[in-house]
Amino acid sequence: MERKTKINAETGKQELVITREFDLPLDLLFRAYIDPEIIEQWMGTKVLKFDCKKHGSYQLETTDPKGNKHGFNGVIHEFVPEKKISRTFEMENTPFGIQLEIYEFEPLTDETSKLTMHVIYESVEQRDQVLKLPFAQGINMAHNRIEEVVRQLK
Amino acid sequence: MNLRRDVFQAIADPTRRAILLLVATQSMTAGAIASNFDTARPTVSKHLQILTECELLEQTQNGREIYYHINANKMKEVADFIEPFRQMWDDRFNKIETIMKKYKSK
Numbered sequence A: 001m002e003r004k005t006k007i008n009a010e011t012g013k014q015e016l017v018i019t020r021e022f023d024l025p026l027d028l029l030f031r032a033y034i035d036p037e038i039i040e041q042w043m044g045t046k047v048l049k050f051d052c053k054k055h056g057s058y059q060l061e062t063t064d065p066k067g068n069k070h071g072f073n074g075v076i077h078e079f080v081p082e083k084k085i086s087r088t089f090e091m092e093n094t095p096f097g098i099q100l101e102i103y104e105f106e107p108l109t110d111e112t113s114k115l116t117m118h119v120i121y122e123s124v125e126q127r128d129q130v131l132k133l134p135f136a137q138g139i140n141m142a143h144n145r146i147e148e149v150v151r152q153l154k
Numbered sequence B: 001m002n003l004r005r006d007v008f009q010a011i012a013d014p015t016r017r018a019i020l021l022l023v024a025t026q027s028m029t030a031g032a033i034a035s036n037f038d039t040a041r042p043t044v045s046k047h048l049q050i051l052t053e054c055e056l057l058e059q060t061q062n063g064r065e066i067y068y069h070i071n072a073n074k075m076k077e078v079a080d081f082i083e084p085f086r087q088m089w090d091d092r093f094n095k096i097e098t099i100m101k102k103y104k105s106k
Helices: A026-033 A035-045 A124-153 B007-011 B014-025 B030-032 B041-051 B071-104
Strands: A005-008 A015-022 A046-050 A057-063 A069-080 A083-089 A100-106 A113-120 B057-062 B067-071
Touching: A005 B071, A015 A124, A015 B071, A026 A035, A026 A100, A026 B071, A035 A046, A035 B041, A035 B071, A057 B007, A124 B071, B007 B014, B007 B071, B014 B030, B014 B041, B014 B057, B030 B041, B030 B067, B041 B057, B041 B067, B041 B071
Parallel strands: none
Antiparallel strands: A005 A015, A015 A113, A046 A057, A057 A069, A069 A083, A083 A100, A100 A113, B057 B067
Protein backbone atom coordinates (compact mmCIF):
# COMPACT_ATOMS: atom_id res chain seq x y z
CA MET A 1 0.00 0.00 0.00
CA GLU A 2 1.22 3.43 -0.87
CA ARG A 3 1.80 5.64 2.13
CA LYS A 4 0.66 9.10 1.18
CA THR A 5 1.12 10.54 4.64
CA LYS A 6 4.63 10.51 6.04
CA ILE A 7 5.66 11.26 9.60
CA ASN A 8 9.21 12.16 10.47
CA ALA A 9 9.77 12.12 14.22
CA GLU A 10 13.43 11.74 15.16
CA THR A 11 14.14 10.22 18.55
CA GLY A 12 15.01 12.76 21.23
CA LYS A 13 13.65 15.78 19.35
CA GLN A 14 10.72 17.96 20.39
CA GLU A 15 9.37 18.36 16.88
CA LEU A 16 7.93 16.33 14.08
CA VAL A 17 7.18 16.80 10.40
CA ILE A 18 4.07 15.49 8.68
CA THR A 19 3.95 15.54 4.88
CA ARG A 20 1.16 14.64 2.53
CA GLU A 21 0.62 14.87 -1.21
CA PHE A 22 -2.95 15.64 -2.20
CA ASP A 23 -4.87 14.79 -5.27
CA LEU A 24 -6.21 18.37 -5.15
CA PRO A 25 -5.16 21.65 -6.73
CA LEU A 26 -3.42 24.06 -4.33
CA ASP A 27 -6.37 26.47 -4.00
CA LEU A 28 -8.75 23.72 -2.87
CA LEU A 29 -6.25 22.30 -0.39
CA PHE A 30 -5.70 25.74 1.10
CA ARG A 31 -9.43 26.40 1.27
CA ALA A 32 -9.88 23.26 3.40
CA TYR A 33 -7.77 25.00 6.05
CA ILE A 34 -9.38 28.42 6.06
CA ASP A 35 -13.08 27.89 5.39
CA PRO A 36 -14.80 27.30 8.78
CA GLU A 37 -17.65 25.30 7.22
CA ILE A 38 -15.20 22.95 5.53
CA ILE A 39 -13.03 22.67 8.65
CA GLU A 40 -16.12 21.55 10.58
CA GLN A 41 -16.66 18.80 8.04
CA TRP A 42 -13.23 17.21 8.02
CA MET A 43 -12.25 17.83 11.62
CA GLY A 44 -15.63 16.80 12.98
CA THR A 45 -15.58 19.83 15.24
CA LYS A 46 -17.60 22.98 15.82
CA VAL A 47 -15.82 26.20 14.86
CA LEU A 48 -16.64 28.81 17.53
CA LYS A 49 -14.27 31.44 16.21
CA PHE A 50 -12.03 31.57 13.17
CA ASP A 51 -10.31 34.83 12.43
CA CYS A 52 -7.84 33.77 9.80
CA LYS A 53 -5.29 36.59 9.59
CA LYS A 54 -2.07 37.70 11.25
CA HIS A 55 -2.74 38.10 15.00
CA GLY A 56 -6.15 36.50 14.52
CA SER A 57 -7.27 33.60 16.67
CA TYR A 58 -9.48 30.54 16.50
CA GLN A 59 -11.53 28.39 18.84
CA LEU A 60 -12.83 24.90 18.15
CA GLU A 61 -15.00 22.58 20.18
CA THR A 62 -15.72 18.88 19.83
CA THR A 63 -18.24 16.77 21.69
CA ASP A 64 -17.21 13.17 22.37
CA PRO A 65 -19.66 10.22 22.28
CA LYS A 66 -20.19 10.63 26.05
CA GLY A 67 -21.29 14.23 25.56
CA ASN A 68 -18.17 15.81 27.04
CA LYS A 69 -16.98 18.96 25.33
CA HIS A 70 -13.32 19.45 24.42
CA GLY A 71 -11.94 22.85 23.51
CA PHE A 72 -9.07 23.73 21.22
CA ASN A 73 -7.68 27.15 20.46
CA GLY A 74 -4.77 29.02 19.00
CA VAL A 75 -3.40 32.23 17.56
CA ILE A 76 -2.37 32.82 13.97
CA HIS A 77 1.04 34.40 13.62
CA GLU A 78 1.68 34.26 9.92
CA PHE A 79 -0.81 34.07 7.10
CA VAL A 80 0.26 33.96 3.45
CA PRO A 81 -2.62 32.82 1.18
CA GLU A 82 -1.98 29.51 -0.62
CA LYS A 83 1.49 29.36 0.85
CA LYS A 84 1.91 29.41 4.60
CA ILE A 85 0.12 29.50 7.95
CA SER A 86 2.01 29.61 11.26
CA ARG A 87 -0.14 29.22 14.34
CA THR A 88 -0.25 27.89 17.86
CA PHE A 89 -2.51 25.02 18.87
CA GLU A 90 -3.67 24.11 22.33
CA MET A 91 -5.82 21.23 23.54
CA GLU A 92 -7.51 22.79 26.55
CA ASN A 93 -7.35 20.99 29.90
CA THR A 94 -4.71 18.50 28.77
CA PRO A 95 -1.08 18.18 29.85
CA PHE A 96 0.13 18.52 26.24
CA GLY A 97 1.00 22.20 26.40
CA ILE A 98 0.91 24.58 23.48
CA GLN A 99 2.36 23.52 20.17
CA LEU A 100 3.62 25.67 17.33
CA GLU A 101 2.41 24.56 13.89
CA ILE A 102 3.92 25.70 10.62
CA TYR A 103 1.89 24.71 7.56
CA GLU A 104 3.45 25.05 4.14
CA PHE A 105 1.34 24.59 1.04
CA GLU A 106 2.89 24.07 -2.37
CA PRO A 107 1.62 23.17 -5.82
CA LEU A 108 2.98 20.00 -7.46
CA THR A 109 0.99 20.07 -10.69
CA ASP A 110 -2.22 21.89 -11.70
CA GLU A 111 -4.17 19.10 -10.05
CA THR A 112 -1.97 18.07 -7.15
CA SER A 113 -0.42 19.77 -4.16
CA LYS A 114 1.64 19.11 -1.07
CA LEU A 115 1.28 20.03 2.59
CA THR A 116 4.21 20.08 5.00
CA MET A 117 3.27 20.42 8.65
CA HIS A 118 6.09 21.20 11.03
CA VAL A 119 4.99 20.85 14.66
CA ILE A 120 7.14 21.96 17.60
CA TYR A 121 6.27 20.93 21.16
CA GLU A 122 7.38 22.37 24.49
CA SER A 123 9.48 19.30 25.29
CA VAL A 124 10.58 15.91 23.94
CA GLU A 125 8.32 14.25 26.55
CA GLN A 126 5.26 16.17 25.38
CA ARG A 127 5.92 15.32 21.75
CA ASP A 128 6.30 11.65 22.59
CA GLN A 129 3.08 11.71 24.61
CA VAL A 130 1.16 13.17 21.70
CA LEU A 131 2.73 10.62 19.32
CA LYS A 132 1.71 7.78 21.60
CA LEU A 133 -1.84 9.02 22.08
CA PRO A 134 -3.47 7.15 19.15
CA PHE A 135 -1.27 4.13 19.94
CA ALA A 136 -2.51 4.14 23.56
CA GLN A 137 -6.10 4.64 22.43
CA GLY A 138 -5.68 1.67 20.10
CA ILE A 139 -4.52 -0.45 23.02
CA ASN A 140 -7.44 0.79 25.13
CA MET A 141 -9.87 -0.08 22.36
CA ALA A 142 -8.33 -3.54 22.13
CA HIS A 143 -8.74 -3.88 25.90
CA ASN A 144 -12.36 -2.78 25.73
CA ARG A 145 -12.95 -5.27 22.95
CA ILE A 146 -11.40 -8.04 25.03
CA GLU A 147 -13.58 -7.04 28.00
CA GLU A 148 -16.65 -7.21 25.77
CA VAL A 149 -15.74 -10.65 24.49
CA VAL A 150 -15.02 -11.90 28.01
CA ARG A 151 -18.33 -10.51 29.28
CA GLN A 152 -20.17 -12.41 26.57
CA LEU A 153 -18.42 -15.61 27.62
CA LYS A 154 -19.72 -15.32 31.19
CA MET B 1 9.05 -7.29 36.65
CA ASN B 2 8.37 -3.62 37.21
CA LEU B 3 5.21 -2.98 35.23
CA ARG B 4 5.72 0.75 35.17
CA ARG B 5 8.74 0.23 32.95
CA ASP B 6 7.69 0.50 29.35
CA VAL B 7 9.70 0.07 26.17
CA PHE B 8 9.50 3.74 25.24
CA GLN B 9 11.06 4.72 28.52
CA ALA B 10 13.73 2.12 27.81
CA ILE B 11 14.70 3.47 24.41
CA ALA B 12 14.54 7.10 25.60
CA ASP B 13 18.00 6.63 27.16
CA PRO B 14 20.97 7.18 24.79
CA THR B 15 23.17 4.51 26.41
CA ARG B 16 20.42 1.93 26.10
CA ARG B 17 19.92 2.86 22.46
CA ALA B 18 23.68 2.41 21.93
CA ILE B 19 23.52 -1.02 23.58
CA LEU B 20 20.68 -2.06 21.26
CA LEU B 21 22.72 -0.94 18.26
CA LEU B 22 25.73 -2.92 19.51
CA VAL B 23 23.87 -6.20 19.90
CA ALA B 24 21.76 -5.70 16.80
CA THR B 25 24.25 -7.62 14.66
CA GLN B 26 25.71 -10.13 17.15
CA SER B 27 25.12 -11.70 20.56
CA MET B 28 27.45 -10.30 23.22
CA THR B 29 28.29 -10.93 26.86
CA ALA B 30 27.73 -8.21 29.45
CA GLY B 31 31.50 -7.77 29.71
CA ALA B 32 31.91 -7.30 25.96
CA ILE B 33 29.05 -4.79 25.90
CA ALA B 34 30.46 -2.87 28.90
CA SER B 35 33.90 -2.61 27.30
CA ASN B 36 32.34 -0.36 24.64
CA PHE B 37 31.35 2.25 27.22
CA ASP B 38 33.22 4.51 29.62
CA THR B 39 30.35 4.09 32.07
CA ALA B 40 30.92 1.95 35.19
CA ARG B 41 30.18 -1.74 34.76
CA PRO B 42 27.27 -1.78 37.28
CA THR B 43 25.61 1.05 35.36
CA VAL B 44 25.81 -0.98 32.14
CA SER B 45 24.42 -3.98 34.04
CA LYS B 46 21.48 -1.88 35.19
CA HIS B 47 20.80 -0.83 31.59
CA LEU B 48 20.96 -4.47 30.46
CA GLN B 49 18.53 -5.41 33.22
CA ILE B 50 16.04 -2.74 32.12
CA LEU B 51 16.31 -3.75 28.45
CA THR B 52 15.82 -7.40 29.41
CA GLU B 53 12.85 -6.63 31.68
CA CYS B 54 11.01 -4.89 28.90
CA GLU B 55 11.93 -7.74 26.55
CA LEU B 56 13.98 -5.72 24.08
CA LEU B 57 16.93 -7.98 24.95
CA GLU B 58 16.97 -11.72 25.45
CA GLN B 59 19.55 -13.80 27.30
CA THR B 60 21.05 -17.13 26.26
CA GLN B 61 23.23 -19.19 28.55
CA ASN B 62 26.31 -20.57 26.82
CA GLY B 63 28.44 -22.52 29.31
CA ARG B 64 29.35 -20.05 32.04
CA GLU B 65 28.62 -17.03 29.86
CA ILE B 66 25.35 -15.21 29.36
CA TYR B 67 24.91 -13.74 25.91
CA TYR B 68 22.57 -10.88 25.15
CA HIS B 69 20.80 -10.59 21.85
CA ILE B 70 18.07 -8.42 20.44
CA ASN B 71 14.40 -9.45 20.47
CA ALA B 72 13.43 -8.56 16.92
CA ASN B 73 9.69 -8.93 17.52
CA LYS B 74 9.66 -6.47 20.38
CA MET B 75 11.80 -4.04 18.38
CA LYS B 76 9.28 -4.18 15.57
CA GLU B 77 6.52 -3.33 18.02
CA VAL B 78 8.45 -0.21 18.98
CA ALA B 79 9.04 0.74 15.36
CA ASP B 80 5.32 0.41 14.72
CA PHE B 81 4.14 2.54 17.62
CA ILE B 82 4.04 5.64 15.44
CA GLU B 83 1.81 3.90 12.89
CA PRO B 84 -1.54 4.64 14.62
CA PHE B 85 -0.56 8.33 14.74
CA ARG B 86 0.26 8.26 11.02
CA GLN B 87 -2.97 6.42 10.32
CA MET B 88 -4.97 9.09 12.21
CA TRP B 89 -3.48 11.84 10.05
CA ASP B 90 -3.85 9.79 6.88
CA ASP B 91 -7.58 9.34 7.62
CA ARG B 92 -7.96 13.06 8.28
CA PHE B 93 -6.18 14.01 5.03
CA ASN B 94 -8.21 11.47 3.05
CA LYS B 95 -11.32 13.18 4.37
CA ILE B 96 -10.06 16.56 3.16
CA GLU B 97 -9.44 15.04 -0.27
CA THR B 98 -12.93 13.55 -0.46
CA ILE B 99 -14.67 16.72 0.75
CA MET B 100 -12.71 19.07 -1.49
CA LYS B 101 -13.28 16.98 -4.61
CA LYS B 102 -16.96 17.87 -4.29
CA TYR B 103 -16.05 21.55 -4.48
CA LYS B 104 -13.91 20.87 -7.51
CA SER B 105 -16.82 19.76 -9.65
CA LYS B 106 -18.79 22.91 -8.85
